[in-house]
Amino acid sequence: MNSVSLARSRNGEAFPASWFNEKILMGMGGRAYLRSLVTPFNVLVTAILTVGLPLLVHRFTAGLGATTNLSQTQPWGLWIGFDMMTGIVLAAGGFTLSAAVHLFGVHEYHPIVRPAILTAFLGYLMAVCGLLADLGKPWNIIMAIRYQGSASALFEVAWCVMMYTTVLLLEFLLPAFEWLGWRRAHARLTQAMLGLTVLSVVFSTMHQSALGSLFLIAPAKLHPLWYSPYIFIFFFVSALAAGISMVVVEGTLSHRIFRHRLTGTHVDMDQLQLGLGKAGAIVLFAYFFLKLQGVAEGRHWELLFTGWGAWFLLEIVGFVLVPSLLYGYGARYRKVRFVRAGAIVAVVGIVLNRLNVSIIAYNWNRPNHYIPSWKEVMISLTLVTLGVIAFRWIANRMPILAEDPRYAQEH
Amino acid sequence: MKLSRRGFLQVAGIAGTAALGLKAKRAAAQSLDERGENECAMLVDTTLCAGCRACEAACAESNGLPAPNEDIDIKSVRRDTAPGAFTVVNGFAGEGHDGADRFAKRQCMHCIEPACASACPVRALDKQPSGPVIYRGERCMGCRYCMVACPFEIPKYQYDQLAPLVRKCTFCAKRQAAGKKPACAEACPTGALMFGKRGALLEMAKGRIYRNPDQYLHHVYGEHEAGGTDWMYVSDVPFQKLNFPAVRDEPYPDKVQGALGAPPFVMTLWPPLLMGLYAFSKRREGKKADEPETTHDAGRGHE
Numbered sequence: 001m002n003s004v005s006l007a008r009s010r011n012g013e014a015f016p017a018s019w020f021n022e023k024i025l026m027g028m029g030g031r032a033y034l035r036s037l038v039t040p041f042n043v044l045v046t047a048i049l050t051v052g053l054p055l056l057v058h059r060f061t062a063g064l065g066a067t068t069n070l071s072q073t074q075p076w077g078l079w080i081g082f083d084m085m086t087g088i089v090l091a092a093g094g095f096t097l098s099a100a101v102h103l104f105g106v107h108e109y110h111p112i113v114r115p116a117i118l119t120a121f122l123g124y125l126m127a128v129c130g131l132l133a134d135l136g137k138p139w140n141i142i143m144a145i146r147y148q149g150s151a152s153a154l155f156e157v158a159w160c161v162m163m164y165t166t167v168l169l170l171e172f173l174l175p176a177f178e179w180l181g182w183r184r185a186h187a188r189l190t191q192a193m194l195g196l197t198v199l200s201v202v203f204s205t206m207h208q209s210a211l212g213s214l215f216l217i218a219p220a221k222l223h224p225l226w227y228s229p230y231i232f233i234f235f236f237v238s239a240l241a242a243g244i245s246m247v248v249v250e251g252t253l254s255h256r257i258f259r260h261r262l263t264g265t266h267v268d269m270d271q272l273q274l275g276l277g278k279a280g281a282i283v284l285f286a287y288f289f290l291k292l293q294g295v296a297e298g299r300h301w302e303l304l305f306t307g308w309g310a311w312f313l314l315e316i317v318g319f320v321l322v323p324s325l326l327y328g329y330g331a332r333y334r335k336v337r338f339v340r341a342g343a344i345v346a347v348v349g350i351v352l353n354r355l356n357v358s359i360i361a362y363n364w365n366r367p368n369h370y371i372p373s374w375k376e377v378m379i380s381l382t383l384v385t386l387g388v389i390a391f392r393w394i395a396n397r398m399p400i401l402a403e404d405p406r407y408a409q410e411h
Numbered sequence: 412m413k414l415s416r417r418g419f420l421q422v423a424g425i426a427g428t429a430a431l432g433l434k435a436k437r438a439a440a441q442s443l444d445e446r447g448e449n450e451c452a453m454l455v456d457t458t459l460c461a462g463c464r465a466c467e468a469a470c471a472e473s474n475g476l477p478a479p480n481e482d483i484d485i486k487s488v489r490r491d492t493a494p495g496a497f498t499v500v501n502g503f504a505g506e507g508h509d510g511a512d513r514f515a516k517r518q519c520m521h522c523i524e525p526a527c528a529s530a531c532p533v534r535a536l537d538k539q540p541s542g543p544v545i546y547r548g549e550r551c552m553g554c555r556y557c558m559v560a561c562p563f564e565i566p567k568y569q570y571d572q573l574a575p576l577v578r579k580c581t582f583c584a585k586r587q588a589a590g591k592k593p594a595c596a597e598a599c600p601t602g603a604l605m606f607g608k609r610g611a612l613l614e615m616a617k618g619r620i621y622r623n624p625d626q627y628l629h630h631v632y633g634e635h636e637a638g639g640t641d642w643m644y645v646s647d648v649p650f651q652k653l654n655f656p657a658v659r660d661e662p663y664p665d666k667v668q669g670a671l672g673a674p675p676f677v678m679t680l681w682p683p684l685l686m687g688l689y690a691f692s693k694r695r696e697g698k699k700a701d702e703p704e705t706t707h708d709a710g711r712g713h714e
Contacts, residue, residue, distance in 0.1 A: 065570035072491070072567050075555035103685050105692030136553020136568065136575040143533040143550040153667055154556045155532035156674060194689065202681045206674050213670035217526055217560045217663055220656070232670045 023179065026396060045385055052382025055375055059133055069373040074363060076134075078372040081358035082380050083130025085211060086351050087123045088161070089235075089242045093250065094120025094168060095197075095204040096243030102197040109272060114175055114400045115254055116247050121168040122387045128165065129383050153213040160207030167200050178407045179398040186407060208239035215357060223361035225303055225312040228294040231357070237287045242350040244280040245323070248273050248343035257392075258401050270336045277331035277339030284324035284346060291316045308364060315356060319349025447523035448610030450542035451587055452641040453596060455516060456619070457653065458626070459603035462486075462502050462514035469598035470498045470518075473583060485514070489654065492517060494569045494578040498595060501654060508626060508647040515653040516595070516604075519544060519565045519580035520633060520640035526663035530560035536577070542609075542641045543582035551577060562637055562658045582641070609641055616645050638662025 025033040059067045070077050093116040100106040101113050132138040144158045170189065177186040212235030215222050228234065255269050295301060303309050323346035330338030363369065395401055467479040477495050486502035493499075498518035506513045525544045528536040535551035538544050553575055557566045569575035583593035591597070596606040605612060613634060620627040632650050633643035636658045646653065 061573075063571060063573050064575065068570075070568075070570060072493070072558070073564060075558035075568065099685070103689045103692070105689075105696055134554075136555070136572075137551060138553075140533070140550060140552035143535075143552055147533045147535075147550055149530075149532040149534040151529040151664060151667075151671065152532045152556065153671060154530065154554060156671065158532055198682050198685050201685055202677060205677050205681060209670070209673065213667060214556070214559075216667045216670055217530055219659065219666065220562060221559070229666070229669065232673070 023397065045389055048378075048381060048385045052378050052385070055379050056133065056382065058375070059379065064134075064136060067373065067375045067379070069370055069376065071370065073366060074370040076358060076362075077370060078359070078376045078380055079130045079134035081355050082351075083383060084127050084134075085354035085358050087127035087130065088211060089208065089239050089350055089354055090246050090347065091120035091123030091127075092204065092208060092239040092243030093246040094123075094171075094243070095164075095200040096240055097247055098171070098197050099201045102194060103201070108275065111402070112247060112251055112272060114403070115250055115395070116243075117168065117171045118175075118391060118394060118400055119246065119250055121165075121172045122390050124161065124165045124168055125390075126383045126387045128161065129386075130380065133379060153210050153216065156210040157207050157214065160203045160210065164200060164203035164207065167196050167203065171196055171200070175398045175400055175403075178404040204239070205236060209233065209236040211235055212357075215362075218362075221363055222357065223308055223312075223364040224298060224300050225295065225308060226357050226361045228298060230290070230294060230297070234287070234290060234294065237283065237290060238350050238353060241280060241283045241287055241346060244276050244283060245343040245346040245350070248276050248280070248340060249347055252340050252343075254395065254401060258395055273336050273339050273343075274331050274334060277327040277336075277342065280339075280342065280346065281324050281327035281331060284320055284327065288316060288320045288324060291320065308361065311356075311361075315349060315352055319345060319352055323349060446610075447542070447639055447641060448608065448613075450523065450540075450609045450641050451582070452521075452542060452607065452609035452612050452643065453582075453593070454605040454607070454612040454616050455642065455644045456603050456605070457513055457515055457644060457646040457648070458507070459601045460500070460514040460516065461601050461603075462500055462512065463600065464500050465598040465600060466516055466595035466604065467496070467498055467500060469594040470580075471496070473586070473594035474581065486512065492519075492565060492567060492579070494567045494576075497578065497580040503648070503653060506648050506652055513646075513648050513653065515644075515646075515655070517654075518595075518642070519582070520563050520637070520642045521580075521582050522637050522662075523639040523641065524637075524662035524664050526560040526562060526637065527557035527566055529664035529667070530556045532556070536566075539584065541584075541587065543584040543587065544579075545581060545584050546577060546579065548576040553577075560663065562663060563656060609643075612643060616643060619645055635660040638665070 021027060021029060028036060055067070064070060068077055068079075097109055097113050097116040101109050132141070135141065141158075144155065149155045170192070174186065174189050174193070177183075177189060209232035212231040212233075215227065215231055216229070219227055251269055251273060295304070304313060323342040326338045326342030326345065330336060330340075330342060359370065399407075462485060464479065464481070464485070470476070471478050474497055476497065479496060483490075484502075485500055486504045489501055490496075490499040498516055500514050500516045503513045503515070505511070521542060521544050522538075525536070525538050528534070528538050528544055531537075531551075532554065533550045533552060535547045536544060536557050537547070553568075555566075555568055555577070557577060558564070558568060566577045566579045568577055583591070583595075586593060592606045596604040605615070607615075613631065616631045616634075620629055620631070626647050627645055628647060628649065630650070631643050631645055632655060633640040638661055644650070644655075651657065
């Protein structure tokens with residue numbers, strides 16, 4: 001289908017109707033396309049959105065008090081703890097992989113860079129949407145450009161999120177231009193890719209760690225096992241682990257779901273995932289060791305024998321050390337199933353860590369602990385769902401999982 | 412994808428300039444009178460407070476807040492400041508050294524180095540050199556990071572509003588600018604609230620403790636708490652019994668300084684380092700050019 005439209009745009013005689021059919025309806029025609037939409041998954045998506053989208057409107061017409069369980073002592077809830085903290089860290093696959101491929105010359109991973117970048121882009125958009133819902137006066141977000149509170153870790157986060165979302169948009173535009181057949185724009189953007197990759201690493205380094213720095217100013221509110229003067233280093237290293245693990249998980253999922261889009265490419269996914277497993281084992285083990293050092297440095301050993309200590313140990317042993325060993329075993333004995341299992345456990349573990357820091361172990365010593373309202377949960381679920389269907393819509397149309405061969409060139 | 416030397420220098424140059432710009436901003440933000448001796452301050456002597464709540468009423472009137480409910484028994488409920496109440500007086504029955512009731516007025520402490528203002532990404536909360544930590548609602552985006560940052564848990568949020576604001580004691584900055592005392596101090600009939608320069612008030616507080624060592628605790632709450640605050644308290648009852656939080660002595664913004672020092676280094680060191688690694692990997696590839704190509708180049712054959 002791409003060859004047809006490309007030929008047309010080259011000759012300058014594009015037909016809007018058939019362009020729409022080719023590009024948007026995937027060449028099916030209106031009726032067949034609509035029929036193809038009726039699937040159990042889409043029914044679920046429709047159900048979630050039917051409840052979630054009106055709730056999002058409700059948030060802005062009734063206010064934060066009517067939609068959330070936030071309080072004067074719990075100013076940050078699920079939208080910061082999950083959408084922002086988790087959405088951003090799970091998007092770390094984008095910069096991890098594009099740095100590996102474009103900067104460090106690990107070209108074997110080239111075929112999975114684009115899905116990783118698209119996931120990162122959508123993850124950031126989801127985080128930004130969650131943030132806009134959470135802000136009391138979201139229209140004032142532009143004030144961060146005018147009045148620079150540069151002594152604030154949040155200022156750093158805000159700037160880096162703005163900058164990196166722009167970088168991700170540009171990186172994502174590369175396959176979008178291939179899809180649209182805009183050769184000149186594509187060529188210009190290709191020249192900028194190296195610079196963009198450098199910027200993506202710079203911004204990601206700063207704000208993955210700055211998300212941890214946010215909590216440095218609240219030593220009495222965050223449980224001492226999670227509070228550490230080095231929390232920003234923990235956040236950065238765990239973001240690397242999250243990036244690697246997410247690439248494994250995405251690779252498995254997308255190659256299962258989008259098999260039909262992969263004709264003609266020869267990607268040995270097992271081989272790639274074994275390699276990622278090796279990297280993941282090292283990074284996760286380093287992270288485990290750093291977390292232990294955090295306990296040693298704060299002299300919090302005796303806290304490990306409390307209830308919170310058990311919860312902490314569950315996080316760093318069950319969801320950091322165990323996946324590290326799964327990765328190592330899988331990579332060493334070439335058993336890709338262990339690597340995939342390790343990736344899922346590691347992703348869950350990093351989500352758990354972000355929730356622990358921002359919600360669960362925050363205000364740990366207060367009697368009435370925050371539990372999100374059903375509306376908060378539903379709006380978060382809606383944003384995730386929107387991200388998933390956006391990924392599917394784009395991956396089904398644009399050259400994400402396999403590059404358009406007519407555009408392949410030196411990378 | 413090639414980057415010329417000129418292009419490389421451009422990237423490094425942009426990153427470096429950005430880093431320097433941020434550093435300069437940070438230096439400017441720290442030029443305050445460090446010990447705050449000349450800041451306007453308040454000394455609260457809890458042994459003199461009668462719990463009449465005239466300060467609450469005066470505060471509400473001065474700040475346009477709803478008048479406080481006068482029927483509450485302040486000794487039986489523990490109240491906290493709220494979006495509609497910048498200050499509250501709590502009573503503690505029979506806690507005094509002589510067995511009398513004690514009362515403690517709570518409000519924003521107006522730190523010398525406020526955590527809230529350092530946390531605010533738009534400087535809506537800002538420390539004035541004269542003392543008050545003021546709030547500019549028109550630029551606040553409602554991130555509520557100030558509430559996370561404040562060790563005294565003072566900033567309160569209007570969750571029920573559609574364009575909510577952070578609410579807290581203003582130290583009557585406008586009255587102060589007009590040469591008047593804050594409304595609460597003006598209303599206080601017992602002399603429990605003393606308004607003046609921080610250095611002089613601290614001396615007065617220590618003098619009282621020195622002259623009545625058996626009555627007063629040897630502790631001025633606010634002298635060192637959170638690096639020092641403009642509101643200070645002397646008491647004959649341990650401050651924990653009056654529901655005051657135990658707060659660390661060092662200024663809270665310092666806790667973030669180390670981490671915030673990193674970006675200039677990341678911005679200046681990362682690009683050349685990454686470009687170096689890139690050049691290295693290119694060179695290595697050039698040496699292997701004769702070897703068979705890897706999967707990513709499979710598409711090139713079609714061109």
